[in-house]
Amino acid sequence: MAELANSYGDGPVPVHKLAAKQNLSEKYLEQIMAPLKAAGLVKAVRGPGGGYVLAMPPSRIRLTDIFYVFEGSTAPVDCIDDPETCPLHGGCPTRRFWGELKVAIDGVLGRSTLQDLLNRWEKHENNHGIMYQI
Numbered sequence: 001m002a003e004l005a006n007s008y009g010d011g012p013v014p015v016h017k018l019a020a021k022q023n024l025s026e027k028y029l030e031q032i033m034a035p036l037k038a039a040g041l042v043k044a045v046r047g048p049g050g051g052y053v054l055a056m057p058p059s060r061i062r063l064t065d066i067f068y069v070f071e072g073s074t075a076p077v078d079c080i081d082d083p084e085t086c087p088l089h090g091g092c093p094t095r096r097f098w099g100e101l102k103v104a105i106d107g108v109l110g111r112s113t114l115q116d117l118l119n120r121w122e123k124h125e126n127n128h129g130i131m132y133q134i
Contacts, residue, residue: 001066002121004042005058005114012051039069058114067109074105 003021007013019029033052036042043055054061067074077098079086089095 001036001041001054001061001114002117004052004054005061005118006121008054008058012045012049012053014049014051018052035069036066039065041065041069054114058118061114062110063112063114063117064106064109066114073102074109075102 003018004013015026015029018024019026022029024032033042033044037044040055041061042052044050044052073081075081075098077086077095079089079092079095080099080102083089086092086095
C-alpha cells in the first residue's frame with residue numbers, strides 16, 4: 001500500500017514492478033491485493049499499462065482500514081471483543097490491560113494514514129538515505 005501511495009497520481013503500477021519493489025512473488029502479491037480490492041482500497045486496471053492504483057488519496061486511507069482487511073480486530077486476546085470466550089473474563093487480572101492495549105493500538109492506527117507513512121518515509125529518506133518497505 002505504501003508503494004501504491006508513493007505512486008499515487010502517476011497511474012497504475014504494474015504487478016511485476018510492485019512485486020519486485022516489495023520483494024514478493026507476483027502470485028503472492030495478487031493474493032494480498034484481492035482482499036484490498038474487495039475492501040475498496042485499491043483498484044485493478046486491466047490491459048496494457050495496467051496494474052494497481054489506490055482507490056482514493058493516501059490521505060483518506062487510514063491504517064485501520066488496511067489492518068482490518070487482514071487482521072480484523074486489534075484485540076490481542078479474544079475475550080476483549082467477546083468476553084464470553086473466556087470463563088475468567090469477570091475476574092481476570094490481565095483483561096483490563098489487554099483492553100487498554102487494544103484502545104491504544106486502535107488510536108495509533110486510526111489517526112494514521114498512508115500519507116502519514118509517506119511523510120515519515122520521505123523524511124527518513126532525506127535524513128538517512130535508508131528506505132523502509134511497508
